Amino acid sequence: MRDDFIEMLQRNSDHAESFQTTFDDVQDSQRPDVVTVCCSDSRVLQDHMWGNDEPGRVFTCGNIGNRVVQRTESGTAVSGDVLYPVEHTGTKTIVVVGHTGCGAVTATYDDLTDGVSEPAGITHCLELLKPFLESGVERLPDEVDRTDAINRLVEYNVDRQVEFLAESDDVPRDVDVIGVVYDFQDVYSGRRGDVHVINVNGETDVDALREEYPEVESRIERRWEY
Template structure:
């Protein structure tokens, strides 16, 4: 532990050298333009994937499965982590960021199809992980049922990554707590060559609930080259 911590602190010195002069305008408040909801996967470099080096520009939320929802006694609602910058900091855009090969989606797919989800092969998980899988299962159950016949596990998971992004976008669009003037977009971060692009590319799969690739490319020609989907169900 001490070796790892020492290494982190050494790398922080590099960070300090680069960023110590960049916090002047955000000392007392923040007004991020964009909220990103990413999967808390170590391979998803939340600020780096956008090339962001500006403190105060992105409000980054992360959890396994890039969920925008949480459960309460009153039901499932949009998470306060996501709502806070929209309600209190004036953020204009929410981007839900799924990624290829998502472990949370894989675990949920295995759970829904009777496969093993536990690391020991028994299917058992600690309650905290089961809670997250159960939350995703509510959204992915219909997607699993709609998968094409004969699709293999890897292809199924990557299709469900898109499906999950769509359902999280829907949750934001349907919520009365999300201000009406906030734009909502869903994307997939690909570091596995699934979309036949370059590793690290972001592919737009959903804009304000629209998922038709041709319609999205026509409506957003400035990013048409980045609009793509594996599954138009």
């Protein structure tokens, strides 16, 4: 074993010590309030970003590109990872969490513009993302630099994932679908680590969202109005 994993086990001992009674109410079942779909990225601390240390509260999914889709024999469908808590535990809020500087969005952008060579597993993931990003790449203004292009496409990808969920017959109409971007690159006006709301049930107009949700007005912000 490498030293870094041994250190993780040592930290887990501290975790276990403080969690001895925390699982009492959720040992046999779960009813999470929210399911989040985050990008698999070491910089995105999926539970910690919400200040969550309560088992059973957030059902956390992760994959590169915060995708909500999977391919089945009958076509593209809502990922079972996302759908499970909605279908079986009564979860009424889905949050799609993109992040600034997303490597999956970057790789998909490069594949769409220049072509890339990746191992089969990564190529499969990019192929799932490409249909969501292709029209966004076409809409990019000519004058934007690469960094700005990627962060615009991060928002675009979140919007398209939200749209897919909102249009799916598998997601009940009373489930809220929210799109956000986690920023650690000083792209938005908040602090590093702030989550910025960009989409609520398909509504992307910042002024409209701020008017409807004044209690979180300062957290509603977009970089791209396309």
